[in-house]
Amino acid sequence: MAAQRLLVDIHTHVYLPRYAAFLRSRTSVPRIFTRASPESGKPEERLLILDDEPSGGRPIGSQYWERDEKLKFMDRHAIDVSLVSSANPWLDFLPASTAHALAAELNDDLETYCSTGPSLSANLKRLYGFGLLPLVPQATTESLISTVEQVASLPHLKGVIMGTRGVGKGLDDEALDPVWAALEKAGLVVFLHPHYGVDKNAWGEKANGHVLPLALGFPFETTIATTRLILSGVFDRYPNLRVLLAHSGGALPQLSSRLASCVAHDPLVASRLRHDARYYLGKLYFDAVAYGSEELGFVSDVIGRADKYVSTGASAAVSSAKGTDGTAKRRAGAQRMLFGTDHPFFPPLGETEKWKSVVENLEAIDGVYGWDEADKDAVRGGNAFALFNLGS
Amino acid sequence: MAAQRLLVDIHTHVYLPRYAAFLRSRTSVPRIFTRASPESGKPEERLLILDDEPSGGRPIGSQYWERDEKLKFMDRHAIDVSLVSSANPWLDFLPASTAHALAAELNDDLETYCSTGPSLSANLKRLYGFGLLPLVPQATTESLISTVEQVASLPHLKGVIMGTRGVGKGLDDEALDPVWAALEKAGLVVFLHPHYGVDKNAWGEKANGHVLPLALGFPFETTIATTRLILSGVFDRYPNLRVLLAHSGGALPQLSSRLASCVAHDPLVASRLRHDARYYLGKLYFDAVAYGSEELGFVSDVIGRADKYVSTGASAAVSSAKGTDGTAKRRAGAQRMLFGTDHPFFPPLGETEKWKSVVENLEAIDGVYGWDEADKDAVRGGNAFALFNLGS
Numbered sequence: 001m002a003a004q005r006l007l008v009d010i011h012t013h014v015y016l017p018r019y020a021a022f023l024r025s026r027t028s029v030p031r032i033f034t035r036a037s038p039e040s041g042k043p044e045e046r047l048l049i050l051d052d053e054p055s056g057g058r059p060i061g062s063q064y065w066e067r068d069e070k071l072k073f074m075d076r077h078a079i080d081v082s083l084v085s086s087a088n089p090w091l092d093f094l095p096a097s098t099a100h101a102l103a104a105e106l107n108d109d110l111e112t113y114c115s116t117g118p119s120l121s122a123n124l125k126r127l128y129g130f131g132l133l134p135l136v137p138q139a140t141t142e143s144l145i146s147t148v149e150q151v152a153s154l155p156h157l158k159g160v161i162m163g164t165r166g167v168g169k170g171l172d173d174e175a176l177d178p179v180w181a182a183l184e185k186a187g188l189v190v191f192l193h194p195h196y197g198v199d200k201n202a203w204g205e206k207a208n209g210h211v212l213p214l215a216l217g218f219p220f221e222t223t224i225a226t227t228r229l230i231l232s233g234v235f236d237r238y239p240n241l242r243v244l245l246a247h248s249g250g251a252l253p254q255l256s257s258r259l260a261s262c263v264a265h266d267p268l269v270a271s272r273l274r275h276d277a278r279y280y281l282g283k284l285y286f287d288a289v290a291y292g293s294e295e296l297g298f299v300s301d302v303i304g305r306a307d308k309y310v311s312t313g314a315s316a317a318v319s320s321a322k323g324t325d326g327t328a329k330r331r332a333g334a335q336r337m338l339f340g341t342d343h344p345f346f347p348p349l350g351e352t353e354k355w356k357s358v359v360e361n362l363e364a365i366d367g368v369y370g371w372d373e374a375d376k377d378a379v380r381g382g383n384a385f386a387l388f389n390l391g392s
Numbered sequence: 393m394a395a396q397r398l399l400v401d402i403h404t405h406v407y408l409p410r411y412a413a414f415l416r417s418r419t420s421v422p423r424i425f426t427r428a429s430p431e432s433g434k435p436e437e438r439l440l441i442l443d444d445e446p447s448g449g450r451p452i453g454s455q456y457w458e459r460d461e462k463l464k465f466m467d468r469h470a471i472d473v474s475l476v477s478s479a480n481p482w483l484d485f486l487p488a489s490t491a492h493a494l495a496a497e498l499n500d501d502l503e504t505y506c507s508t509g510p511s512l513s514a515n516l517k518r519l520y521g522f523g524l525l526p527l528v529p530q531a532t533t534e535s536l537i538s539t540v541e542q543v544a545s546l547p548h549l550k551g552v553i554m555g556t557r558g559v560g561k562g563l564d565d566e567a568l569d570p571v572w573a574a575l576e577k578a579g580l581v582v583f584l585h586p587h588y589g590v591d592k593n594a595w596g597e598k599a600n601g602h603v604l605p606l607a608l609g610f611p612f613e614t615t616i617a618t619t620r621l622i623l624s625g626v627f628d629r630y631p632n633l634r635v636l637l638a639h640s641g642g643a644l645p646q647l648s649s650r651l652a653s654c655v656a657h658d659p660l661v662a663s664r665l666r667h668d669a670r671y672y673l674g675k676l677y678f679d680a681v682a683y684g685s686e687e688l689g690f691v692s693d694v695i696g697r698a699d700k701y702v703s704t705g706a707s708a709a710v711s712s713a714k715g716t717d718g719t720a721k722r723r724a725g726a727q728r729m730l731f732g733t734d735h736p737f738f739p740p741l742g743e744t745e746k747w748k749s750v751v752e753n754l755e756a757i758d759g760v761y762g763w764d765e766a767d768k769d770a771v772r773g774g775n776a777f778a779l780f781n782l783g784s
Contacts, residue, residue, distance in 0.1 A: 126692050131405055131751075170596040199591035202616050204562040208623050211661050215654040216619060219647055220612050224594050227608060231600050248651065251643030255611055257684030257756070258639065261749060262607040292649030292670075294697060297688035297718075305686060326689075326761025341526055357653060364649070369718025 006080040011287045013087035015064045028090050030097040045355055058066050062229045063344040085130035085161040088195035092163055097205055099134035100143045107151055114156035124391040126192025130161040130191050137168035144179050152186035158388040159189030166223035171225050172232035184241045193246040194221035208360050219250030226252050235283050236274045248342035249289040253302040256281055275310055282306020288379050289339040291360045293367035302334030327370040334375040397769055400470040400776035403679045405479035407456045409500045437592025441481055455736040471752050477522035477553040480587035484555055491527050492535045497524040499543055506548035516783040522553040522583050529560035536571050544578035550780040551581030556617035560632050564624035584640040586613035591771045611642030620643050627675050628666045640681035640682040645694040648673055669703055674698020679732040680771050683752045683760035692725030719762040727766040730775050769780055
């Protein structure tokens with residue numbers, strides 16, 4: 001099987017049946033509730049995952065929990081393999097003991113979801129997954145480490161998905177060092193994903209639906225969390241830790257030279273880092289969920305330039321290479337970017353054969369200036385095979 | 393004089409002497425206070441412009457108010473012309489009547505600052521400026537419009553600088569429509585600049601100095617404000633309004649296709665806009681204060697692609713052009729980008745001939761892949777001549 005020509009979706013979500021049932025049992029956010037449809041009058045389920053969410057939440061249905069719906073979506077878009085992850089808000093809202101028990105159950109559920117699903121060959125399934133850790137306040141290190149070990153023991157789980165709160169103080173909390181160490185040792189990929197956005201006062205009074213928190217708040221949260229991780233020295237202490245950023249890293253690529261400049265002007269912060277801030281972007285992985293070719297090309301530029309910034313913070317490296325290597329850097333950076341869909345979010349408004357959100361992300365990859373077909377194949381699937389060690 | 397080869401700094405700040413004296417008279421933020429230097433024991437002035445600012449604020453000195461210091465800085469970096477603007481937080485913290493009176497005085501002061509300064513030729517001064525409007529809660533439309541008219545009457549003021557709060561509800565407030573209309577009619581450029589960032593809880597507990605609010609919070613604020621302007625239809629209603637974004641538009645370029653996708657999935661928001669969200673980025677101007685060549689090249693890409701997205705929101709345009717026009721779009725986009733320094737912020741840590749922050753921004757322009765020398769000259773000065781109608 002020519003693995004490098006397969007289409008692999010590394011950003012695709014599920015609410016496993018056990019989780020959906022749990023959300024239905026709740027009376028506060030996050031929850032699933034049933035209402036009469038304003039159009040048809042028939043009962044319909046709605047999902048509320050944020051406080052003060054507009055429009056009575058969003059529609060939810062079997063595409064969130066039925067494996068057959070995931071496979072139908074994959075077939076419709078010619079997606080060969082999916083790395084499925086629980087959708088936000090994961091276990092964030094639970095007390096530590098509940099979170100630990102539910103994480104263990106959901107990890108087992110996801111392993112079954114993958115392992116009993118269809119195969120492409122003797123060594124290759126169509127479904128793999130990211131597990132969950134009980135990352136909530138009061139979680140003990142022992143609970144977190146034992147869950148990392150559980151995930152590592154489940155052959156179809158290739159990493160963990162996590163939000164940005166850690167055990168309550170964010171991901172730059174030293175209390176998480178044993179968790180990073182355990183994830184690094186186990187070779188599990190960390191898929192970093194937003195949920196909270198930023199303070200909603202920023203969005204103002206005008207009715208813009210979910211547009212501002214989704215289009216801006218989500219990527220801002222990822223940007224902040226990743227920047228705090230960089231500044232905390234986690235990537236210096238755990239250089240083999242593999243972190244995959246949702247939504248192409250949010251705004252981090254565009255703000256990375258500004259970040260490096262601000263760090264360089266603050267001797268205290270600079271002294272804590274082994275390298276210029278831009279160096280660390282070359283240690284990260286980025287999904288290709290940005291909906292535009294120019295965005296993807298740019299993200300590959302900042303990954304590809306990262307090696308120039310190896311060395312120290314305060315007396316940082318030369319600022320920019322000259323023109324001629326523009327395409328070489330861009331092609332190098334493509335090796336750390338991976339196709340994703342964000343399914344089942346961003347469903348089409350009408351009945352369509354294909355989802356606009358998926359088509360746009362595929363067209364974006366296809367249209368990147370300076371990527372050749374091999375680079376595009378890598379982003380569409382080859383990089384996922386390498387990162388997650390699939391098919392071996 | 394070959395205007396297209398001059399170096400023009402469009403992002404350079406001042407606290408005029410009247411404003412600095414006003415800040416010294418205050419006992420709450422924003423304020424300038426004197427303390428004994430921890431190193432030398434000698435009295436030194438410090439600037440506090442944000443609540444809960446770390447490290448006792450930041451050093452401040454004559455480079456903030458002395459015109460000779462501005463000119464020395466310009467000479468040291470071979471900057472021919474500067475468009476000087478008041479630094480944040482402008483008049484944001486004042487009651488409406490005080491803000492109106494102080495705006496008028498500071499606009500007159502800035503006109504004098506420019507008009508009595510040195511000239512490069514009979515028709516070209518070295519200093520021009522952005523005026524201030526009394527954009528505070530309870531400001532009357534009459535007060536705002538009369539100040540726009542004052543600024544328009546002062547020959548060396550070419551625009552206004554403003555923050556993101558408008559008259560209290562942000563820039564997407566319909567109450568500002570007469571202001572946009574007046575600015576458009578007067579041909580004054582709006583320089584949109586951040587001050588507040590986002591809620592500081594996002595930065596966590598670790599001591600990172602000013603790095604997170606400056607590197608991320610500032611550009612997030614600009615991104616939010618500009619997005620809200622776009623979604624409010626201001627650029628549809630005032631198509632000739634010229635808005636210049638600080639810090640290369642923050643994160644807006646990188647999030648613009650995601651924004652377009654979120655809008656396209658919300659029929660209500662999409663129906664309010666005449667074009668795909670990405671179209672509006674081609675109506676804006678961006679400073680080139682991003683400290684990296686890849687960032688600048690990317691910003692020019694999103695400007696250059698904007699025309700593809702003319703038409704409607706919901707059934708948006710094709711997602712991305714194919715590879716071959718990559719450099720053509722990039723060169724077109726360079727025509728809306730303008731060199732800036734952010735002086736006197738980001739001073740060098742030690743005694744240096746040139747400021748690292750300035751050198752980095754110049755090197756960034758010089759290193760953009762796909763820009764030829766004419767494009768770079770345009771960004772360094774030619775675009776400023778055109779936008780501000782200098783030297784005529």
